[in-house]
Amino acid sequence: MRDIIIIGAGPAGLTAAIYARRAGKDVLIIEKAAMGGQMTFSPLIENYPGMPALSGNELADKMVEHALSLGADVELDEVTGVEDLGDVKRVHALGGSFDAKAVIVATGAKHRHLGVENEERLTGAGVSYCAVCDGAFFAGEDVVLAGGGNSAMQEALLLSETCKTVTMVQNLAFLTGEETLRQKLAARENVRVIYHSVVTGLEGTDTLTGVRIRNTESGEESTLPAAGLFVAIGLLPDTAAFKNALTLNEYGYVQADESCRTNLPGVFTAGDCRTKAIRQVSTAAADGAVAALAAVRYIG
Ligand SMILES: Cc1cc2nc3c(=O)[nH]c(=O)nc-3n(C[C@H](O)[C@H](O)[C@H](O)COP(=O)(O)OP(=O)(O)OC[C@H]3O[C@@H](n4cnc5c(N)ncnc54)[C@H](O)[C@@H]3O)c2cc1C
Structure with a gap:
Protein backbone atom coordinates (compact mmCIF):
# COMPACT_ATOMS: atom_id res chain seq x y z
CA MET A 1 0.00 0.00 0.00
CA ARG A 2 1.45 3.34 -1.11
CA ASP A 3 0.51 6.74 0.27
CA ILE A 4 0.29 8.35 -3.18
CA ILE A 5 0.44 6.90 -6.67
CA ILE A 6 1.18 9.44 -9.41
CA ILE A 7 0.23 8.41 -12.94
CA GLY A 8 2.48 10.10 -15.50
CA ALA A 9 6.06 11.41 -15.21
CA GLY A 10 5.75 14.74 -17.02
CA PRO A 11 6.41 18.04 -15.21
CA ALA A 12 3.06 17.77 -13.38
CA GLY A 13 3.70 14.26 -12.06
CA LEU A 14 7.36 14.90 -11.22
CA THR A 15 6.55 18.12 -9.33
CA ALA A 16 3.79 16.30 -7.46
CA ALA A 17 6.35 13.63 -6.50
CA ILE A 18 8.78 16.27 -5.21
CA TYR A 19 6.12 17.93 -3.03
CA ALA A 20 4.69 14.64 -1.77
CA ARG A 21 8.12 13.26 -0.86
CA ARG A 22 9.06 16.47 0.93
CA ALA A 23 5.83 16.05 2.93
CA GLY A 24 7.11 12.63 3.99
CA LYS A 25 4.74 10.53 1.90
CA ASP A 26 5.56 7.24 0.24
CA VAL A 27 5.31 7.84 -3.53
CA LEU A 28 5.14 5.61 -6.59
CA ILE A 29 5.19 7.17 -10.08
CA ILE A 30 3.86 5.01 -12.90
CA GLU A 31 4.99 6.04 -16.40
CA LYS A 32 4.15 4.27 -19.65
CA ALA A 33 6.69 5.92 -21.98
CA ALA A 34 9.45 8.53 -21.55
CA MET A 35 10.24 9.96 -18.11
CA GLY A 36 9.75 13.71 -18.57
CA GLY A 37 6.63 13.57 -20.76
CA GLN A 38 6.08 16.02 -23.62
CA MET A 39 9.15 18.05 -22.65
CA THR A 40 11.30 15.33 -24.19
CA PHE A 41 9.97 16.35 -27.65
CA SER A 42 10.95 20.00 -27.25
CA PRO A 43 14.36 20.95 -28.71
CA LEU A 44 14.51 24.19 -26.72
CA ILE A 45 12.56 25.52 -23.75
CA GLU A 46 13.03 29.21 -23.06
CA ASN A 47 10.12 30.04 -20.79
CA TYR A 48 10.62 27.96 -17.67
CA PRO A 49 11.59 30.32 -14.83
CA GLY A 50 15.22 30.15 -13.80
CA MET A 51 16.20 28.14 -16.89
CA PRO A 52 16.68 30.73 -19.67
CA ALA A 53 17.40 28.18 -22.41
CA LEU A 54 17.80 24.44 -22.31
CA SER A 55 16.54 21.46 -24.25
CA GLY A 56 13.38 19.70 -23.14
CA ASN A 57 15.45 16.60 -22.43
CA GLU A 58 17.79 18.57 -20.15
CA LEU A 59 14.88 20.04 -18.20
CA ALA A 60 13.22 16.61 -18.02
CA ASP A 61 16.46 15.04 -16.71
CA LYS A 62 16.74 17.70 -14.00
CA MET A 63 13.13 17.14 -12.86
CA VAL A 64 13.47 13.34 -12.93
CA GLU A 65 16.73 13.48 -10.99
CA HIS A 66 15.16 15.84 -8.44
CA ALA A 67 12.14 13.57 -7.85
CA LEU A 68 14.25 10.39 -7.67
CA SER A 69 16.84 11.96 -5.35
CA LEU A 70 14.04 12.61 -2.85
CA GLY A 71 13.09 8.94 -2.90
CA ALA A 72 10.16 8.64 -5.31
CA ASP A 73 9.86 5.13 -6.77
CA VAL A 74 9.14 4.54 -10.45
CA GLU A 75 7.31 1.72 -12.19
CA LEU A 76 7.39 1.63 -16.00
CA ASP A 77 3.91 0.45 -16.89
CA GLU A 78 0.74 1.64 -18.58
CA VAL A 79 -2.20 2.41 -16.31
CA THR A 80 -5.51 1.11 -17.63
CA GLY A 81 -7.89 2.29 -14.91
CA VAL A 82 -8.52 3.39 -11.33
CA GLU A 83 -10.92 1.59 -9.02
CA ASP A 84 -12.48 3.21 -5.95
CA LEU A 85 -12.43 0.88 -2.93
CA GLY A 86 -13.35 3.60 -0.45
CA ASP A 87 -10.25 4.57 1.56
CA VAL A 88 -8.11 2.60 -0.89
CA LYS A 89 -7.72 3.39 -4.60
CA ARG A 90 -6.65 0.49 -6.79
CA VAL A 91 -4.64 1.46 -9.87
CA HIS A 92 -4.80 -1.16 -12.61
CA ALA A 93 -1.90 -1.36 -15.06
CA LEU A 94 -0.89 -3.77 -17.82
CA GLY A 95 1.68 -5.36 -15.48
CA GLY A 96 -0.50 -5.64 -12.35
CA SER A 97 -2.38 -3.63 -9.75
CA PHE A 98 -1.14 -1.13 -7.16
CA ASP A 99 -2.99 0.22 -4.10
CA ALA A 100 -2.72 3.70 -2.63
CA LYS A 101 -4.47 6.02 -0.23
CA ALA A 102 -4.54 8.77 -2.88
CA VAL A 103 -3.92 9.00 -6.61
CA ILE A 104 -2.82 11.87 -8.82
CA VAL A 105 -3.68 11.58 -12.51
CA ALA A 106 -1.03 13.53 -14.48
CA THR A 107 -1.22 11.80 -17.84
CA GLY A 108 -0.94 14.92 -20.02
CA ALA A 109 -2.11 15.39 -23.57
CA LYS A 110 -0.88 15.02 -27.09
CA HIS A 111 -1.16 17.55 -29.90
CA ARG A 112 -3.19 16.25 -32.81
CA ALA A 232 -3.12 23.96 -34.11
CA ILE A 233 -5.81 21.41 -34.82
CA GLY A 234 -6.48 20.41 -31.23
CA LEU A 235 -5.13 18.49 -28.28
CA LEU A 236 -5.97 14.94 -27.28
CA PRO A 237 -5.91 14.40 -23.49
CA ASP A 238 -4.53 11.00 -22.45
CA THR A 239 -7.48 10.16 -20.22
CA ALA A 240 -9.31 7.24 -21.85
CA ALA A 241 -8.22 4.94 -18.99
CA PHE A 242 -10.17 7.06 -16.50
CA LYS A 243 -13.46 7.60 -18.32
CA ASN A 244 -15.32 5.13 -16.09
CA ALA A 245 -14.02 6.47 -12.78
CA LEU A 246 -13.69 10.22 -13.32
CA THR A 247 -15.85 12.96 -14.79
CA LEU A 248 -14.35 14.12 -18.08
CA ASN A 249 -15.54 17.16 -20.01
CA GLU A 250 -16.82 16.96 -23.61
CA TYR A 251 -13.25 17.04 -24.96
CA GLY A 252 -11.99 14.32 -22.62
CA TYR A 253 -10.20 16.51 -20.05
CA VAL A 254 -10.52 15.50 -16.39
CA GLN A 255 -12.96 17.91 -14.76
CA ALA A 256 -11.16 19.81 -12.01
CA ASP A 257 -10.79 23.33 -10.72
CA GLU A 258 -7.75 25.17 -9.41
CA SER A 259 -7.75 22.85 -6.35
CA CYS A 260 -6.98 19.89 -8.68
CA ARG A 261 -9.66 17.72 -7.02
CA THR A 262 -11.67 15.38 -9.24
CA ASN A 263 -15.21 14.11 -8.64
CA LEU A 264 -13.74 11.08 -6.83
CA PRO A 265 -12.50 11.83 -3.27
CA GLY A 266 -8.84 10.83 -2.98
CA VAL A 267 -8.16 11.16 -6.72
CA PHE A 268 -6.54 14.40 -7.88
CA THR A 269 -5.42 15.57 -11.30
CA ALA A 270 -2.63 17.83 -12.52
CA GLY A 271 -1.26 19.27 -15.75
CA ASP A 272 -2.38 19.12 -19.36
CA CYS A 273 -4.92 16.34 -18.78
CA ARG A 274 -7.20 18.54 -16.66
CA THR A 275 -9.64 21.28 -17.61
CA LYS A 276 -7.66 24.54 -17.73
CA ALA A 277 -6.83 27.45 -20.00
CA ILE A 278 -3.03 27.33 -20.41
CA ARG A 279 -1.06 24.13 -20.97
CA GLN A 280 2.65 24.74 -20.35
CA VAL A 281 5.50 23.25 -18.33
CA SER A 282 5.17 25.98 -15.69
CA THR A 283 1.40 25.52 -15.30
CA ALA A 284 1.80 21.72 -15.18
CA ALA A 285 4.44 22.07 -12.44
CA ALA A 286 2.16 24.45 -10.53
CA ASP A 287 -0.68 21.92 -10.73
CA GLY A 288 1.64 19.18 -9.50
CA ALA A 289 2.37 21.17 -6.35
CA VAL A 290 -1.31 21.93 -5.73
CA ALA A 291 -2.44 18.34 -6.35
CA ALA A 292 0.29 16.84 -4.16
CA LEU A 293 -0.47 19.12 -1.22
CA ALA A 294 -4.20 18.42 -1.62
CA ALA A 295 -3.46 14.67 -1.62
CA VAL A 296 -1.24 15.04 1.47
CA ARG A 297 -4.06 16.88 3.27
CA TYR A 298 -6.57 14.22 2.16
CA ILE A 299 -4.45 11.39 3.59
CA GLY A 300 -3.97 13.38 6.81
C1 LIG B 1 7.08 19.79 -29.10
C2 LIG B 1 6.60 20.46 -27.82
C3 LIG B 1 7.25 21.60 -27.38
C4 LIG B 1 6.84 22.22 -26.20
N1 LIG B 1 7.53 23.32 -25.78
C5 LIG B 1 7.18 23.91 -24.61
C6 LIG B 1 7.89 25.06 -24.14
O1 LIG B 1 8.84 25.54 -24.78
N2 LIG B 1 7.48 25.61 -22.97
C7 LIG B 1 6.42 25.12 -22.25
O2 LIG B 1 6.14 25.64 -21.17
N3 LIG B 1 5.71 24.06 -22.69
C8 LIG B 1 6.05 23.45 -23.84
N4 LIG B 1 5.33 22.38 -24.30
C9 LIG B 1 4.14 21.94 -23.54
C10 LIG B 1 4.56 21.17 -22.28
O3 LIG B 1 5.53 20.19 -22.61
C11 LIG B 1 3.35 20.54 -21.63
O4 LIG B 1 2.43 21.56 -21.30
C12 LIG B 1 3.73 19.79 -20.36
O5 LIG B 1 4.67 18.78 -20.63
C13 LIG B 1 2.51 19.15 -19.69
O6 LIG B 1 2.97 18.42 -18.60
P1 LIG B 1 2.12 17.22 -17.97
O7 LIG B 1 2.97 16.67 -16.88
O8 LIG B 1 0.77 17.69 -17.66
O9 LIG B 1 1.93 16.15 -19.15
P2 LIG B 1 2.96 15.41 -20.10
O10 LIG B 1 4.22 16.14 -20.26
O11 LIG B 1 2.15 15.09 -21.31
O12 LIG B 1 3.29 14.06 -19.30
C14 LIG B 1 2.32 13.08 -19.10
C15 LIG B 1 3.01 11.74 -18.94
O13 LIG B 1 2.02 10.76 -18.60
C16 LIG B 1 2.32 9.56 -19.26
N5 LIG B 1 1.09 8.76 -19.38
C17 LIG B 1 -0.01 9.06 -20.13
N6 LIG B 1 -0.96 8.11 -19.98
C18 LIG B 1 -0.43 7.18 -19.12
C19 LIG B 1 -0.92 5.95 -18.60
N7 LIG B 1 -2.14 5.49 -18.92
N8 LIG B 1 -0.12 5.24 -17.78
C20 LIG B 1 1.12 5.70 -17.43
N9 LIG B 1 1.64 6.86 -17.91
C21 LIG B 1 0.87 7.60 -18.73
C22 LIG B 1 2.86 10.00 -20.62
O14 LIG B 1 3.64 9.00 -21.22
C23 LIG B 1 3.67 11.23 -20.22
O15 LIG B 1 5.02 10.92 -19.96
C24 LIG B 1 5.73 21.71 -25.46
C25 LIG B 1 5.07 20.56 -25.90
C26 LIG B 1 5.50 19.93 -27.06
C27 LIG B 1 4.80 18.67 -27.53
Missing part, protein backbone atom coordinates in the same frame (compact mmCIF):
# COMPACT_ATOMS: atom_id res chain seq x y z
CA HIS A 113 -0.90 15.64 -35.77
CA LEU A 114 -1.76 16.29 -39.42
CA GLY A 115 -0.61 12.83 -40.46
CA VAL A 116 1.19 14.08 -43.57
CA GLU A 117 4.45 13.05 -45.16
CA ASN A 118 7.63 14.30 -43.38
CA GLU A 119 5.69 15.64 -40.37
CA GLU A 120 7.49 13.53 -37.75
CA ARG A 121 10.89 14.02 -39.39
CA LEU A 122 10.58 17.83 -39.44
CA THR A 123 9.12 18.21 -35.93
CA GLY A 124 11.56 20.48 -34.11
CA ALA A 125 13.08 21.44 -37.49
CA GLY A 126 10.36 23.85 -38.59
CA VAL A 127 7.23 21.96 -37.54
CA SER A 128 5.84 22.94 -34.14
CA TYR A 129 2.68 22.32 -32.15
CA CYS A 130 3.05 25.28 -29.79
CA ALA A 131 3.38 28.95 -30.82
CA VAL A 132 3.89 30.06 -27.21
CA CYS A 133 6.83 27.66 -26.97
CA ASP A 134 8.47 28.02 -30.37
CA GLY A 135 7.13 31.21 -32.01
CA ALA A 136 10.18 33.25 -31.00
CA PHE A 137 12.44 31.01 -33.12
CA PHE A 138 10.66 32.26 -36.26
CA ALA A 139 10.96 36.02 -35.77
CA GLY A 140 11.06 37.77 -39.16
CA GLU A 141 10.15 34.55 -41.03
CA ASP A 142 7.17 33.46 -43.11
CA VAL A 143 5.16 30.83 -41.26
CA VAL A 144 2.06 28.75 -41.98
CA LEU A 145 -0.50 27.86 -39.34
CA ALA A 146 -2.79 24.86 -39.87
CA GLY A 147 -6.14 25.26 -38.13
CA GLY A 148 -8.94 27.75 -37.71
CA GLY A 149 -10.41 27.42 -34.22
CA ASN A 150 -9.93 29.55 -31.12
CA SER A 151 -6.48 28.25 -30.26
CA ALA A 152 -5.34 28.54 -33.88
CA MET A 153 -6.49 32.16 -33.99
CA GLN A 154 -4.76 32.92 -30.69
CA GLU A 155 -1.57 31.33 -31.99
CA ALA A 156 -1.83 33.32 -35.26
CA LEU A 157 -2.19 36.57 -33.30
CA LEU A 158 0.85 35.72 -31.21
CA LEU A 159 2.94 34.75 -34.24
CA SER A 160 1.93 37.89 -36.12
CA GLU A 161 3.71 39.96 -33.46
CA THR A 162 7.12 38.64 -34.48
CA CYS A 163 6.85 36.73 -37.77
CA LYS A 164 7.04 38.45 -41.15
CA THR A 165 3.84 36.79 -42.40
CA VAL A 166 1.39 34.24 -41.01
CA THR A 167 -0.68 32.23 -43.48
CA MET A 168 -3.54 30.31 -41.89
CA VAL A 169 -4.76 27.22 -43.74
CA GLN A 170 -8.32 26.35 -42.80
CA ASN A 171 -10.33 23.44 -44.21
CA LEU A 172 -13.68 25.23 -43.79
CA ALA A 173 -15.09 28.36 -45.46
CA PHE A 174 -14.74 30.33 -42.22
CA LEU A 175 -12.76 30.49 -39.01
CA THR A 176 -14.58 28.82 -36.16
CA GLY A 177 -14.41 30.37 -32.70
CA GLU A 178 -14.86 33.80 -31.23
CA GLU A 179 -15.80 36.86 -33.29
CA THR A 180 -13.46 39.11 -31.27
CA LEU A 181 -10.49 36.97 -32.28
CA ARG A 182 -11.63 37.06 -35.93
CA GLN A 183 -11.78 40.85 -35.80
CA LYS A 184 -8.34 41.11 -34.24
CA LEU A 185 -6.90 38.84 -36.91
CA ALA A 186 -8.58 40.78 -39.72
CA ALA A 187 -6.83 43.92 -38.44
CA ARG A 188 -3.37 42.34 -38.74
CA GLU A 189 -1.82 43.21 -42.09
CA ASN A 190 0.65 40.32 -42.04
CA VAL A 191 -2.01 37.62 -41.51
CA ARG A 192 -3.98 36.01 -44.33
CA VAL A 193 -6.31 33.02 -44.33
CA ILE A 194 -6.57 30.45 -47.11
CA TYR A 195 -9.97 28.76 -46.82
CA HIS A 196 -11.21 25.39 -48.11
CA SER A 197 -7.67 24.06 -47.97
CA VAL A 198 -5.74 21.32 -46.23
CA VAL A 199 -2.05 20.63 -45.73
CA THR A 200 -1.02 17.63 -47.80
CA GLY A 201 2.75 17.49 -47.38
CA LEU A 202 5.90 19.19 -46.15
CA GLU A 203 9.07 20.07 -48.03
CA GLY A 204 12.61 20.39 -46.71
CA THR A 205 15.64 18.19 -46.18
CA ASP A 206 17.16 19.30 -42.86
CA THR A 207 14.60 21.98 -42.03
CA LEU A 208 11.17 22.91 -43.35
CA THR A 209 11.17 25.01 -46.53
CA GLY A 210 7.60 24.73 -47.77
CA VAL A 211 4.08 23.54 -47.00
CA ARG A 212 2.06 21.80 -49.71
CA ILE A 213 -1.68 22.51 -49.64
CA ARG A 214 -4.72 21.39 -51.65
CA ASN A 215 -7.92 23.31 -52.25
CA THR A 216 -10.69 20.90 -51.27
CA GLU A 217 -13.17 22.44 -53.77
CA SER A 218 -11.03 22.81 -56.90
CA GLY A 219 -8.46 20.12 -56.09
CA GLU A 220 -5.73 22.61 -57.03
CA GLU A 221 -2.37 21.98 -55.33
CA SER A 222 0.25 24.61 -54.43
CA THR A 223 3.27 25.12 -52.16
CA LEU A 224 3.61 27.91 -49.59
CA PRO A 225 7.29 28.74 -48.92
CA ALA A 226 7.69 28.78 -45.13
CA ALA A 227 10.34 28.38 -42.44
CA GLY A 228 7.77 27.27 -39.90
CA LEU A 229 4.54 25.31 -39.74
CA PHE A 230 2.45 25.56 -36.60
CA VAL A 231 -0.16 22.84 -36.22
